[in-house]
Amino acid sequence: MSEKKLLVKGGQLVSETGIIPGDLLIEGERIKAQGLKGAFDNINVDEVVDASGKYVLPGLVDPHVHLDSPFMGTVTVHDYNSGTIAAAYGGTTTVISFSTQPKGGSLLENLEQTEKKARDQAYIDWSLHGILLDAGPKTLTEIPKLVEAGVPSYKCFTTYRHADRLMDDDSILKLLEVTAEVGGILMVHCENDTILEYYLRKELARGHFSPIYHARTRPPSAENIAIQRIIDLMKEVVAKVYIVHTSTAESVEIIQSARVQGLPIHSETCPHYLTLTEKELEGENGQFFICSPPLRVERDIEALWIGLANGCVETVGSDDAGVSPQDNLRLAQGRFDKVPSGMSGIEPRLSILYTEGVCKGKIDLPKLVSVTSTAPAKIFGLYPQKGHLGAGADADVVIYDPEPEWVMSAKNHHMNTDFSPFEGFKIKGKVESVLCRGSFVIRDGALVGKAGHGKRIFRRL
Ligand SMILES: [Zn+2]
Numbered sequence: 001m002s003e004k005k006l007l008v009k010g011g012q013l014v015s016e017t018g019i020i021p022g023d024l025l026i027e028g029e030r031i032k033a034q035g036l037k038g039a040f041d042n043i044n045v046d047e048v049v050d051a052s053g054k055y056v057l058p059g060l061v062d063p064h065v066h067l068d069s070p071f072m073g074t075v076t077v078h079d080y081n082s083g084t085i086a087a088a089y090g091g092t093t094t095v096i097s098f099s100t101q102p103k104g105g106s107l108l109e110n111l112e113q114t115e116k117k118a119r120d121q122a123y124i125d126w127s128l129h130g131i132l133l134d135a136g137p138k139t140l141t142e143i144p145k146l147v148e149a150g151v152p153s154y155k156c157f158t159t160y161r162h163a164d165r166l167m168d169d170d171s172i173l174k175l176l177e178v179t180a181e182v183g184g185i186l187m188v189h190c191e192n193d194t195i196l197e198y199y200l201r202k203e204l205a206r207g208h209f210s211p212i213y214h215a216r217t218r219p220p221s222a223e224n225i226a227i228q229r230i231i232d233l234m235k236e237v238v239a240k241v242y243i244v245h246t247s248t249a250e251s252v253e254i255i256q257s258a259r260v261q262g263l264p265i266h267s268e269t270c271p272h273y274l275t276l277t278e279k280e281l282e283g284e285n286g287q288f289f290i291c292s293p294p295l296r297v298e299r300d301i302e303a304l305w306i307g308l309a310n311g312c313v314e315t316v317g318s319d320d321a322g323v324s325p326q327d328n329l330r331l332a333q334g335r336f337d338k339v340p341s342g343m344s345g346i347e348p349r350l351s352i353l354y355t356e357g358v359c360k361g362k363i364d365l366p367k368l369v370s371v372t373s374t375a376p377a378k379i380f381g382l383y384p385q386k387g388h389l390g391a392g393a394d395a396d397v398v399i400y401d402p403e404p405e406w407v408m409s410a411k412n413h414h415m416n417t418d419f420s421p422f423e424g425f426k427i428k429g430k431v432e433s434v435l436c437r438g439s440f441v442i443r444d445g446a447l448v449g450k451a452g453h454g455k456r457i458f459r460r461l
Pocket residue numbers: 064066244319321
Protein backbone atom coordinates (compact mmCIF):
# COMPACT_ATOMS: atom_id res chain seq x y z
CA MET A 1 0.00 0.00 0.00
CA SER A 2 1.39 3.37 -0.94
CA GLU A 3 1.57 6.08 1.65
CA LYS A 4 -0.80 9.00 1.72
CA LYS A 5 0.39 11.98 -0.28
CA LEU A 6 -0.51 15.47 0.80
CA LEU A 7 0.38 18.73 -0.90
CA VAL A 8 0.58 21.99 1.05
CA LYS A 9 0.22 24.49 -1.73
CA GLY A 10 0.76 28.17 -2.33
CA GLY A 11 2.13 29.23 1.05
CA GLN A 12 5.20 31.15 2.11
CA LEU A 13 7.66 28.56 3.36
CA VAL A 14 9.65 29.90 6.27
CA SER A 15 12.94 28.44 7.43
CA GLU A 16 15.62 29.85 9.68
CA THR A 17 17.42 31.08 6.57
CA GLY A 18 14.61 32.79 4.70
CA ILE A 19 11.11 32.89 3.25
CA ILE A 20 10.28 31.49 -0.17
CA PRO A 21 6.93 31.00 -1.86
CA GLY A 22 6.63 27.30 -2.48
CA ASP A 23 4.86 23.99 -2.13
CA LEU A 24 5.49 21.16 0.22
CA LEU A 25 4.96 17.54 -0.73
CA ILE A 26 4.32 15.16 2.14
CA GLU A 27 4.31 11.39 1.86
CA GLY A 28 3.25 9.41 4.89
CA GLU A 29 4.97 10.78 7.96
CA ARG A 30 7.76 12.55 6.10
CA ILE A 31 8.38 15.53 3.90
CA LYS A 32 9.07 14.20 0.45
CA ALA A 33 10.20 17.44 -1.18
CA GLN A 34 10.02 21.19 -1.09
CA GLY A 35 9.54 22.93 -4.42
CA LEU A 36 8.65 26.16 -6.11
CA LYS A 37 5.02 27.06 -6.55
CA GLY A 38 3.38 24.53 -8.85
CA ALA A 39 6.37 22.16 -8.81
CA PHE A 40 4.24 19.15 -7.85
CA ASP A 41 1.11 19.98 -9.83
CA ASN A 42 1.40 16.95 -12.05
CA ILE A 43 1.82 14.52 -9.18
CA ASN A 44 -1.23 12.59 -8.04
CA VAL A 45 -1.87 13.42 -4.42
CA ASP A 46 -4.57 12.31 -2.01
CA GLU A 47 -5.17 15.77 -0.68
CA VAL A 48 -4.28 19.39 -1.38
CA VAL A 49 -4.14 21.88 1.47
CA ASP A 50 -4.44 25.46 0.30
CA ALA A 51 -1.94 27.64 2.15
CA SER A 52 -2.15 30.74 -0.02
CA GLY A 53 -1.71 33.90 1.99
CA LYS A 54 -0.38 31.84 4.90
CA TYR A 55 3.01 31.10 6.37
CA VAL A 56 4.14 27.50 6.44
CA LEU A 57 6.57 26.83 9.27
CA PRO A 58 8.33 23.76 10.63
CA GLY A 59 6.43 22.53 13.68
CA LEU A 60 7.62 24.25 16.82
CA VAL A 61 9.89 22.49 19.27
CA ASP A 62 9.41 23.48 22.90
CA PRO A 63 12.65 22.62 24.67
CA HIS A 64 11.37 23.38 28.15
CA VAL A 65 8.08 22.16 29.57
CA HIS A 66 7.18 20.48 32.85
CA LEU A 67 4.38 18.01 32.17
CA ASP A 68 2.83 16.07 35.03
CA SER A 69 5.56 17.30 37.39
CA PRO A 70 5.27 17.28 41.14
CA PHE A 71 6.42 20.60 42.60
CA MET A 72 6.18 22.29 46.01
CA GLY A 73 3.31 20.17 47.25
CA THR A 74 1.27 20.04 44.08
CA VAL A 75 1.58 19.02 40.46
CA THR A 76 1.74 21.06 37.24
CA VAL A 77 -1.63 21.53 35.53
CA HIS A 78 -0.53 20.08 32.23
CA ASP A 79 -0.01 16.38 31.80
CA TYR A 80 0.98 14.65 28.57
CA ASN A 81 -2.61 14.80 27.42
CA SER A 82 -3.78 18.33 28.22
CA GLY A 83 -0.32 19.82 27.74
CA THR A 84 0.19 18.42 24.27
CA ILE A 85 -3.32 19.49 23.21
CA ALA A 86 -2.60 23.09 24.23
CA ALA A 87 0.86 22.91 22.68
CA ALA A 88 -0.61 21.74 19.37
CA TYR A 89 -3.13 24.60 19.32
CA GLY A 90 -0.12 26.87 19.55
CA GLY A 91 1.78 25.25 16.69
CA THR A 92 4.12 23.08 18.75
CA THR A 93 4.68 19.55 17.46
CA THR A 94 7.46 18.40 19.81
CA VAL A 95 7.87 19.11 23.50
CA ILE A 96 10.80 18.15 25.67
CA SER A 97 9.66 17.60 29.24
CA PHE A 98 11.56 16.34 32.26
CA SER A 99 12.04 13.21 34.25
CA THR A 100 13.21 14.03 37.75
CA GLN A 101 15.70 11.95 39.69
CA PRO A 102 14.16 10.96 43.03
CA LYS A 103 16.47 12.18 45.81
CA GLY A 104 19.14 9.56 46.22
CA GLY A 105 17.39 7.41 43.65
CA SER A 106 17.78 6.35 40.07
CA LEU A 107 16.97 8.66 37.19
CA LEU A 108 16.95 5.72 34.81
CA GLU A 109 14.17 4.06 36.78
CA ASN A 110 12.29 7.31 36.91
CA LEU A 111 12.53 7.54 33.14
CA GLU A 112 10.42 4.40 32.89
CA GLN A 113 7.80 5.84 35.19
CA THR A 114 7.67 9.07 33.21
CA GLU A 115 7.31 7.06 30.05
CA LYS A 116 4.33 5.29 31.59
CA LYS A 117 2.65 8.61 32.40
CA ALA A 118 3.04 9.72 28.81
CA ARG A 119 2.07 6.50 27.08
CA ASP A 120 -1.00 6.84 24.84
CA GLN A 121 -1.57 10.37 26.14
CA ALA A 122 0.29 12.69 23.81
CA TYR A 123 -1.15 14.36 20.71
CA ILE A 124 2.28 15.47 19.51
CA ASP A 125 5.78 14.06 19.80
CA TRP A 126 7.64 14.33 23.05
CA SER A 127 11.06 13.74 24.43
CA LEU A 128 12.72 13.91 27.82
CA HIS A 129 15.48 15.73 29.63
CA GLY A 130 16.63 14.55 33.03
CA ILE A 131 16.61 16.60 36.22
CA LEU A 132 19.54 15.79 38.48
CA LEU A 133 19.36 16.36 42.22
CA ASP A 134 22.83 15.18 43.17
CA ALA A 135 26.19 14.43 41.61
CA GLY A 136 26.98 11.40 43.73
CA PRO A 137 28.83 8.35 42.36
CA LYS A 138 25.60 6.59 41.46
CA THR A 139 24.33 9.56 39.47
CA LEU A 140 27.63 10.02 37.68
CA THR A 141 27.69 6.41 36.54
CA GLU A 142 24.09 6.67 35.39
CA ILE A 143 24.66 9.66 33.09
CA PRO A 144 26.31 7.68 30.26
CA LYS A 145 23.41 5.22 30.41
CA LEU A 146 21.00 8.12 30.32
CA VAL A 147 22.64 9.40 27.15
CA GLU A 148 22.45 5.88 25.70
CA ALA A 149 18.74 5.87 26.54
CA GLY A 150 18.16 8.89 24.29
CA VAL A 151 18.38 11.51 27.03
CA PRO A 152 21.58 13.45 26.31
CA SER A 153 20.47 16.54 28.25
CA TYR A 154 19.83 17.00 31.95
CA LYS A 155 19.19 19.96 34.15
CA CYS A 156 20.54 20.98 37.51
CA PHE A 157 19.95 23.93 39.82
CA THR A 158 22.22 26.42 41.55
CA THR A 159 19.36 27.22 43.92
CA TYR A 160 16.50 25.57 45.85
CA ARG A 161 18.78 24.53 48.71
CA HIS A 162 15.62 24.39 50.86
CA ALA A 163 14.22 21.74 48.53
CA ASP A 164 17.53 19.87 48.48
CA ARG A 165 18.07 20.57 44.79
CA LEU A 166 21.13 22.81 44.92
CA MET A 167 24.32 21.74 43.16
CA ASP A 168 27.48 23.24 44.61
CA ASP A 169 30.63 24.01 42.60
CA ASP A 170 32.08 20.61 43.34
CA SER A 171 29.00 18.87 41.97
CA ILE A 172 28.85 21.12 38.91
CA LEU A 173 32.49 20.38 38.06
CA LYS A 174 31.81 16.66 38.29
CA LEU A 175 28.76 17.04 36.05
CA LEU A 176 30.72 19.09 33.53
CA GLU A 177 33.38 16.43 33.45
CA VAL A 178 31.03 13.54 32.76
CA THR A 179 29.07 15.68 30.29
CA ALA A 180 32.24 16.35 28.32
CA GLU A 181 33.09 12.63 28.35
CA VAL A 182 29.71 11.44 27.11
CA GLY A 183 29.03 14.34 24.74
CA GLY A 184 25.91 15.45 26.59
CA ILE A 185 24.63 18.89 27.44
CA LEU A 186 24.18 20.21 30.97
CA MET A 187 21.22 22.54 31.47
CA VAL A 188 21.49 24.90 34.39
CA HIS A 189 18.92 26.94 36.29
CA CYS A 190 21.06 29.88 37.36
CA GLU A 191 20.24 31.86 40.49
CA ASN A 192 22.73 32.23 43.31
CA ASP A 193 21.06 30.66 46.33
CA THR A 194 23.00 32.59 48.96
CA ILE A 195 21.83 35.93 47.60
CA LEU A 196 18.24 34.73 47.43
CA GLU A 197 18.33 33.40 50.99
CA TYR A 198 19.90 36.62 52.26
CA TYR A 199 17.10 38.78 50.86
CA LEU A 200 14.43 36.28 51.75
CA ARG A 201 15.38 36.26 55.43
CA LYS A 202 15.50 40.04 55.45
CA GLU A 203 12.15 40.68 53.80
CA LEU A 204 10.29 37.99 55.72
CA ALA A 205 11.65 39.44 58.99
CA ARG A 206 10.22 42.80 57.94
CA GLY A 207 6.83 41.20 57.40
CA HIS A 208 6.93 41.61 53.62
CA PHE A 209 4.86 38.80 52.17
CA SER A 210 3.27 40.27 49.04
CA PRO A 211 4.14 38.98 45.54
CA ILE A 212 6.40 41.88 44.55
CA TYR A 213 8.88 40.66 47.18
CA HIS A 214 9.38 37.59 45.04
CA ALA A 215 11.20 39.91 42.61
CA ARG A 216 12.88 41.91 45.39
CA THR A 217 14.35 38.77 46.93
CA ARG A 218 15.53 37.32 43.62
CA PRO A 219 17.46 40.24 42.12
CA PRO A 220 19.11 40.19 38.69
CA SER A 221 22.49 40.02 40.42
CA ALA A 222 21.67 36.53 41.73
CA GLU A 223 21.10 35.29 38.19
CA ASN A 224 24.09 37.10 36.74
CA ILE A 225 26.50 35.81 39.37
CA ALA A 226 25.27 32.25 38.96
CA ILE A 227 25.70 32.36 35.19
CA GLN A 228 29.17 33.85 35.53
CA ARG A 229 30.06 31.12 38.01
CA ILE A 230 29.02 28.39 35.58
CA ILE A 231 31.13 30.03 32.91
CA ASP A 232 34.11 30.17 35.26
CA LEU A 233 33.67 26.46 35.99
CA MET A 234 33.35 25.74 32.26
CA LYS A 235 36.79 27.28 31.85
CA GLU A 236 38.14 24.52 34.10
CA VAL A 237 36.18 21.75 32.42
CA VAL A 238 34.86 22.52 28.97
CA ALA A 239 31.49 20.91 28.31
CA LYS A 240 28.30 21.96 26.58
CA VAL A 241 25.99 24.02 28.76
CA TYR A 242 22.50 25.38 28.18
CA ILE A 243 21.35 28.15 30.49
CA VAL A 244 17.60 27.85 30.88
CA HIS A 245 15.25 30.85 31.09
CA THR A 246 17.69 33.76 31.12
CA SER A 247 15.87 36.92 32.14
CA THR A 248 18.35 39.77 32.68
CA ALA A 249 20.01 42.28 30.39
CA GLU A 250 23.41 41.42 31.87
CA SER A 251 22.96 37.70 31.22
CA VAL A 252 22.97 38.46 27.50
CA GLU A 253 26.33 40.23 27.76
CA ILE A 254 27.87 37.65 30.10
CA ILE A 255 26.93 34.78 27.81
CA GLN A 256 28.01 36.69 24.73
CA SER A 257 31.47 37.25 26.12
CA ALA A 258 31.79 33.58 27.10
CA ARG A 259 30.89 32.68 23.52
CA VAL A 260 33.52 35.04 22.20
CA GLN A 261 36.02 33.14 24.35
CA GLY A 262 34.94 29.99 22.54
CA LEU A 263 32.96 28.33 25.32
CA PRO A 264 30.10 26.05 24.17
CA ILE A 265 27.32 27.85 26.02
CA HIS A 266 23.73 28.20 24.81
CA SER A 267 20.94 30.26 26.27
CA GLU A 268 17.20 30.34 26.36
CA THR A 269 14.59 32.86 27.34
CA CYS A 270 10.80 32.60 27.60
CA PRO A 271 7.83 34.56 26.22
CA HIS A 272 7.02 35.99 29.65
CA TYR A 273 10.50 37.49 30.08
CA LEU A 274 10.10 39.11 26.66
CA THR A 275 6.75 40.73 27.34
CA LEU A 276 5.90 41.12 31.02
CA THR A 277 7.52 43.11 33.82
CA GLU A 278 7.58 42.76 37.59
CA LYS A 279 4.73 45.31 37.70
CA GLU A 280 2.45 42.30 37.20
CA LEU A 281 3.41 41.16 40.69
CA GLU A 282 1.82 44.30 42.11
CA GLY A 283 -1.50 43.71 40.38
CA GLU A 284 -4.57 41.94 41.64
CA ASN A 285 -3.36 38.57 40.27
CA GLY A 286 0.22 39.21 41.35
CA GLN A 287 0.89 35.83 42.84
CA PHE A 288 -0.05 34.02 39.63
CA PHE A 289 2.85 35.79 37.92
CA ILE A 290 5.40 34.29 40.28
CA CYS A 291 8.05 32.43 38.34
CA SER A 292 11.77 31.90 38.90
CA PRO A 293 13.74 33.84 37.89
CA PRO A 294 11.12 36.55 38.42
CA LEU A 295 9.75 38.92 35.82
CA ARG A 296 12.16 41.82 35.40
CA VAL A 297 11.93 45.38 34.03
CA GLU A 298 11.60 47.04 30.63
CA ARG A 299 15.35 47.35 30.17
CA ASP A 300 15.78 43.58 30.45
CA ILE A 301 13.01 42.98 27.93
CA GLU A 302 14.77 45.22 25.41
CA ALA A 303 18.11 43.48 25.91
CA LEU A 304 16.56 40.01 25.54
CA TRP A 305 14.95 40.94 22.22
CA ILE A 306 18.27 42.30 21.00
CA GLY A 307 19.94 39.09 22.23
CA LEU A 308 17.47 37.05 20.20
CA ALA A 309 17.98 39.20 17.13
CA ASN A 310 21.77 38.98 17.26
CA GLY A 311 21.86 35.28 18.10
CA CYS A 312 23.16 35.52 21.64
CA VAL A 313 19.90 34.13 23.01
CA GLU A 314 19.27 31.13 20.78
CA THR A 315 15.98 29.68 21.90
CA VAL A 316 12.62 30.59 23.39
CA GLY A 317 11.12 27.83 25.51
CA SER A 318 7.82 28.17 27.34
CA ASP A 319 8.98 26.82 30.72
CA ASP A 320 5.37 25.76 31.08
CA ALA A 321 5.12 24.93 34.78
CA GLY A 322 1.87 26.43 36.00
CA VAL A 323 -0.12 24.94 38.82
CA SER A 324 -3.82 25.62 39.17
CA PRO A 325 -4.73 29.07 40.57
CA GLN A 326 -6.64 27.22 43.31
CA ASP A 327 -3.53 25.27 44.36
CA ASN A 328 -1.46 28.42 44.13
CA LEU A 329 -3.75 30.25 46.59
CA ARG A 330 -4.16 27.28 48.89
CA LEU A 331 -0.45 26.57 49.21
CA ALA A 332 0.69 30.19 49.43
CA GLN A 333 -1.70 31.42 52.15
CA GLY A 334 -0.74 34.97 51.28
CA ARG A 335 3.02 34.41 51.27
CA PHE A 336 5.04 34.93 48.10
CA ASP A 337 7.71 32.47 49.21
CA LYS A 338 5.16 29.64 49.47
CA VAL A 339 3.82 30.06 45.94
CA PRO A 340 4.72 27.12 43.67
CA SER A 341 6.52 29.27 41.14
CA GLY A 342 5.87 28.83 37.44
CA MET A 343 3.32 29.84 34.84
CA SER A 344 1.43 28.07 32.08
CA GLY A 345 2.62 29.12 28.64
CA ILE A 346 2.77 26.02 26.48
CA GLU A 347 0.25 27.38 23.97
CA PRO A 348 0.94 31.07 23.23
CA ARG A 349 4.65 30.97 22.27
CA LEU A 350 4.19 31.39 18.52
CA SER A 351 1.41 33.96 18.54
CA ILE A 352 3.11 36.06 21.24
CA LEU A 353 6.46 36.03 19.44
CA TYR A 354 4.87 36.74 16.08
CA THR A 355 2.86 39.66 17.46
CA GLU A 356 5.38 41.17 19.85
CA GLY A 357 8.50 40.26 17.90
CA VAL A 358 7.86 40.02 14.17
CA CYS A 359 5.02 42.56 13.87
CA LYS A 360 6.93 45.05 16.03
CA GLY A 361 10.12 44.64 14.02
CA LYS A 362 12.24 43.16 16.80
CA ILE A 363 12.94 39.89 15.01
CA ASP A 364 12.06 38.63 11.55
CA LEU A 365 10.13 35.48 10.67
CA PRO A 366 13.18 33.31 9.93
CA LYS A 367 14.52 34.24 13.37
CA LEU A 368 11.16 33.33 14.90
CA VAL A 369 11.42 29.90 13.28
CA SER A 370 14.98 29.57 14.48
CA VAL A 371 14.36 30.38 18.14
CA THR A 372 11.15 28.37 18.50
CA SER A 373 11.95 25.39 16.33
CA THR A 374 15.21 24.93 14.47
CA ALA A 375 17.68 26.06 17.13
CA PRO A 376 16.17 23.97 19.94
CA ALA A 377 16.04 21.00 17.53
CA LYS A 378 19.72 21.45 16.72
CA ILE A 379 20.90 22.02 20.28
CA PHE A 380 19.03 19.03 21.68
CA GLY A 381 19.70 16.48 18.95
CA LEU A 382 16.38 16.50 17.12
CA TYR A 383 17.57 18.10 13.88
CA PRO A 384 16.99 17.52 10.95
CA GLN A 385 14.17 15.15 11.91
CA LYS A 386 12.49 18.10 13.65
CA GLY A 387 12.73 21.86 13.14
CA HIS A 388 13.15 21.48 9.39
CA LEU A 389 10.93 21.53 6.30
CA GLY A 390 13.38 19.72 4.03
CA ALA A 391 13.12 16.34 2.32
CA GLY A 392 13.31 13.46 4.77
CA ALA A 393 12.30 15.47 7.83
CA ASP A 394 9.23 14.53 9.85
CA ALA A 395 6.21 16.23 8.31
CA ASP A 396 5.67 18.53 11.29
CA VAL A 397 4.11 21.59 9.76
CA VAL A 398 2.33 24.70 10.98
CA ILE A 399 0.12 26.82 8.77
CA TYR A 400 -0.07 30.29 10.27
CA ASP A 401 -2.60 32.81 9.01
CA PRO A 402 -1.13 36.30 9.57
CA GLU A 403 -4.43 38.13 9.12
CA PRO A 404 -6.77 37.46 12.08
CA GLU A 405 -6.67 39.87 14.99
CA TRP A 406 -7.91 38.71 18.35
CA VAL A 407 -7.46 39.17 22.06
CA MET A 408 -5.72 36.48 24.08
CA SER A 409 -7.56 35.35 27.17
CA ALA A 410 -8.02 32.44 29.52
CA LYS A 411 -11.51 32.32 27.99
CA ASN A 412 -10.19 31.37 24.55
CA HIS A 413 -6.99 29.47 25.26
CA HIS A 414 -6.79 25.70 25.47
CA MET A 415 -4.49 25.42 28.44
CA ASN A 416 -5.82 23.52 31.43
CA THR A 417 -6.08 26.58 33.66
CA ASP A 418 -8.33 29.59 34.06
CA PHE A 419 -5.38 31.98 34.26
CA SER A 420 -3.47 33.38 31.29
CA PRO A 421 -0.31 35.42 31.89
CA PHE A 422 -1.07 37.14 28.58
CA GLU A 423 -4.67 38.09 29.33
CA GLY A 424 -5.74 41.00 27.13
CA PHE A 425 -2.79 40.85 24.70
CA LYS A 426 -3.89 41.93 21.22
CA ILE A 427 -2.68 39.19 18.91
CA LYS A 428 -2.00 39.26 15.21
CA GLY A 429 -2.34 36.03 13.29
CA LYS A 430 -3.49 32.59 14.26
CA VAL A 431 -2.40 28.98 14.00
CA GLU A 432 -4.72 27.55 11.39
CA SER A 433 -3.55 23.97 11.00
CA VAL A 434 -0.87 21.75 12.47
CA LEU A 435 0.50 18.47 11.19
CA CYS A 436 2.55 16.13 13.31
CA ARG A 437 4.33 13.46 11.23
CA GLY A 438 1.92 13.95 8.37
CA SER A 439 -1.30 13.77 10.41
CA PHE A 440 -3.47 16.77 11.20
CA VAL A 441 -3.58 17.51 14.90
CA ILE A 442 -5.22 20.90 14.42
CA ARG A 443 -7.25 21.57 11.32
CA ASP A 444 -8.80 24.96 10.58
CA GLY A 445 -8.42 25.85 14.23
CA ALA A 446 -10.06 22.69 15.58
CA LEU A 447 -8.50 19.74 17.37
CA VAL A 448 -8.67 16.66 15.15
CA GLY A 449 -5.67 14.73 16.46
CA LYS A 450 -5.68 11.72 18.73
CA ALA A 451 -4.15 10.94 22.08
CA GLY A 452 -1.39 8.45 21.49
CA HIS A 453 -0.38 9.80 18.10
CA GLY A 454 2.55 11.55 19.74
CA LYS A 455 5.51 9.28 20.24
CA ARG A 456 8.64 9.52 22.27
CA ILE A 457 11.65 10.83 20.40
CA PHE A 458 14.98 9.42 21.47
CA ARG A 459 17.70 11.99 21.00
CA ARG A 460 21.38 11.86 20.24
CA LEU A 461 23.73 14.82 20.08
ZN1 LIG B 1 11.64 24.99 34.06
